[in-house]
Amino acid sequence: MGLTRLAIYRPVIALTVIVAIALFGLVAFKALGLEQSPTINTPIVTVQMVYRGASAETVEQQVTRPVEDAIATLSDIDTLTSNSSDGLSVITVEFRERVSVDVAATDVQQKVQSVRKDLPAEVDEPTYLKVDLNDVPILYLALTSHGSASAVDMYRVADELVRRRIEQVDGVGRVLVAGGREPEVQVRVAPDRLRAYGLGFVDVTDTIKGQYVTAAGGDVRTAPSDGGRATGLRVESRQTSVDQLGALPIVTRDGFATELRNVADIYLDGKEPEQYVRLNGQTAVGLLVYKQTGANITQTADAVLPVVEGLRQQLPAGLDLEVALDRTTSIRSSVEDMERELMLAAILAGVVLLLFLHTPRATVIVLLAIPTSLVAAFIAMKLFGLSLNTMTLIGLTTSIGILVDDSIVVLENIFSHLERGEEPKAAALAGRGEIGMAAVAITLVDVAVYGPILFVSGVTGAFIRNFALVLVVATLASLLVSFTLTPLLASRWLSLSDRGSLVARLASAWEPGYR
Numbered sequence: 001m002g003l004t005r006l007a008i009y010r011p012v013i014a015l016t017v018i019v020a021i022a023l024f025g026l027v028a029f030k031a032l033g034l035e036q037s038p039t040i041n042t043p044i045v046t047v048q049m050v051y052r053g054a055s056a057e058t059v060e061q062q063v064t065r066p067v068e069d070a071i072a073t074l075s076d077i078d079t080l081t082s083n084s085s086d087g088l089s090v091i092t093v094e095f096r097e098r099v100s101v102d103v104a105a106t107d108v109q110q111k112v113q114s115v116r117k118d119l120p121a122e123v124d125e126p127t128y129l130k131v132d133l134n135d136v137p138i139l140y141l142a143l144t145s146h147g148s149a150s151a152v153d154m155y156r157v158a159d160e161l162v163r164r165r166i167e168q169v170d171g172v173g174r175v176l177v178a179g180g181r182e183p184e185v186q187v188r189v190a191p192d193r194l195r196a197y198g199l200g201f202v203d204v205t206d207t208i209k210g211q212y213v214t215a216a217g218g219d220v221r222t223a224p225s226d227g228g229r230a231t232g233l234r235v236e237s238r239q240t241s242v243d244q245l246g247a248l249p250i251v252t253r254d255g256f257a258t259e260l261r262n263v264a265d266i267y268l269d270g271k272e273p274e275q276y277v278r279l280n281g282q283t284a285v286g287l288l289v290y291k292q293t294g295a296n297i298t299q300t301a302d303a304v305l306p307v308v309e310g311l312r313q314q315l316p317a318g319l320d321l322e323v324a325l326d327r328t329t330s331i332r333s334s335v336e337d338m339e340r341e342l343m344l345a346a347i348l349a350g351v352v353l354l355l356f357l358h359t360p361r362a363t364v365i366v367l368l369a370i371p372t373s374l375v376a377a378f379i380a381m382k383l384f385g386l387s388l389n390t391m392t393l394i395g396l397t398t399s400i401g402i403l404v405d406d407s408i409v410v411l412e413n414i415f416s417h418l419e420r421g422e423e424p425k426a427a428a429l430a431g432r433g434e435i436g437m438a439a440v441a442i443t444l445v446d447v448a449v450y451g452p453i454l455f456v457s458g459v460t461g462a463f464i465r466n467f468a469l470v471l472v473v474a475t476l477a478s479l480l481v482s483f484t485l486t487p488l489l490a491s492r493w494l495s496l497s498d499r500g501s502l503v504a505r506l507a508s509a510w511e512p513g514y515r
Contacts, residue, residue, distance in 0.1 A: 004432045007484040008425050008491050014484050018372060025375025028382035033296030035387040036331045040462040042078075043101035044131035045108045047071075047091045050124040060084035062120055067091060070111040076104075078458070097457065105130045137176075138297050139289040139304060140325035141166075142279040147318025151283070152269065155180030157319060158285040162311055166289060169307055171300030173292040179277030180285035181269075185245060188265040197258050199250060204264065207250050279324055286324070296387070301328040338393035345400040346370055353404065362411055365489045369407040369481045370400060376477035377470050384469060391463055395470035402446055402475050406439040406482035414490045428491035432483065443479040447472055 007014035047067065051059050064084045068091055072080060079094040095104045105128055112126050143158045155177065163175045189204055246261035260266065277286040291300045305323070312321050349370070354363045374396060386392055414431030422430065453468035455461075 004429060004436075004483050004487050007488040008428055011488055011492075014488055018485055021379070022372065022375050025378040028378040029375070031382060032378065033387040034298040034328075034331055034335050035296075035389040036327070036334065038386070038389055038391050038463050038466045039134055040459055041097045042459055042462065043095045043099050043104045045093045045095070045101070045105045046129040046131060047089075047093070047108060047112060048127045048129070049089045049119075050087060051089065051120065051122060052087050052124075053122075054087055054120075056084050056086050059087065059089050063123055064089040064091065066115050066118055067112055067126075070115045071108055074107050074111060097462070101130050101132055134293075135290060136327075137288040138291050138301055138327050139323060141287040141289065141308065142277065142284040142322050142324040143287065143315075144279055144282055144284045144320050144322065145318055146320060149316070149318055151181040151273070151285075152183050153316075154285045154319065155182055157316065158287055161314070162287055162321060165311060166287070166304060166307060169300070169303050171291055171295035171303055173290045173295070175290070176288040178275050178286040178288060179273065179283075181273055182271045183268060184271050186265075186267055186269045187245075187260070188267075190263060190265065193263045197250075197263055199258075199263060203250055204260070207248055207260065208245075279322065298328045298331065301326060334390055335388055335393065338390065338397065342393065342397045342400070345397050349400055349404060353408070359494075361493045361495075362415075365486060365493060366404050366407045366411060368485060368489070369478050370403050372481050372485060373399070373403045373474045373477040376480075377474040380473040381470065386466055386469065389466065391466040392470050395467040396474065398467075399471050399474040402471070403478040403481075405442050406479050407486045409435050409439055409442065410482045410486050411490055411494075414487065414494065418494060424494060425491045428487040428494075431490075432487045436483070439479060439482055443475055446475045450475075 049063055049067070051063055054062070064082050067089070068080065068082050071077075071091065071093055074093075076096045076099050077093060078096050080091070081094075082089065082091045084090075093104070093108055095101075109126075109128055116126075141162070143154055143162065145154055149157075158180065159177050159182075163177055166172055166175050187204070187208065189201060194200065194204070246259060246266045248260040249257045250260055250263065251257045277284045289304060291297055305326075308321060308323060315321060346367070350363060350367050353366050354360065377396065377399075381387075381392060410432050413435040414428050417427035417431045418424065420427075450468045450471045453461075453464050454472070456464060
């Protein structure tokens, strides 16, 4: 009762608090990002080990089981599953939420290496795959050629110009280049020339490998008078051009030396492509743009798209850069549809309230509980790091009908006291006091239904917790509104004369049909 009394007899204080909550809620709403789905913080690490020629039973006993037992000693594991087949063992470790996928992968790798010596020597080195369900491209770009540019030239432009420029944009995590042919130096050995010089293929490969070694070269120390500082020295053996590589000397077993170009053709070409990218039937080089962890997808895309337009003006003649797929388009469309549904739900709720409450003033008082409660939900969403996605918007839309329950009950009881001839402020205080426990019970029933969803874990929990949190916070905020704003406005706006107005008579004309 103290809260309601303060709101009725000290309206400035109550309104100041409510306006402050509304302002904070609007600021939080502006800061919320748009996403298609809630963020899923469930790290998954997969370990694959190849044991060629072994049966599934052998793989299970000699590889899968020892590794699985070692990994099982880690903490924060949610599920641990394995699959053994002929020549292959796959172990999937799903950790609890909020565990860093990088830390999880490191821990798994350490456990696997601790039992590596106990595995059969024929087992290949394990491969590790970190699975981040949120790590998907937000933009698919395509670099196409309308001229004579080769696949190597297109790859070079995509990698050296477009990729590097886009990776500098705020919010961009990385950009992967797909398709095209990555430039590389090709060394085509001529067997007949090798035999003429008394060389073998191994001599060529050893010579080339020896040119790509980085080694420590000791320390270089300054004179004692200059402080005796030591600087590390590293020696790099690396040829940087085709001509330099061709001039490499190859020494035969009898001491005769010749240059690499004399036994092989050396030229700059491209790797054999492992991926093919086409846009509208035309060969292209694709660029997949990923956002940083925690960055907002729509804000990142909005920052990248102007850069793409600028890059189109900087490309060599005959090349064009296009946005093949923008995932934010469907996200914006989905969110806008849900926002329209939210507004439609509020309007329909107002129509129904007018039919039952009969007066526009009473309808407005009850409807004010909707935006006041929703802005409180926006504050909670910002504090808990949620975004405007399909699940949070569904929660907001679902809560529309729940938000007005408490205010309707309180308002109707206040009307009954006004009909008894009580003064408006006294009627508002008494009406809220009589029905207060009923309003609390109504609210807590809703919280008891949706609140336990907050404790659901896993991928399913990551989705429905967004829905439940928004619904619970908005429902609790509606109880606060029914104890403060509703009696405050009722004590100053409501009047028995409202029920005799033309709008009230029209709204009540249909009541005999259900009495």
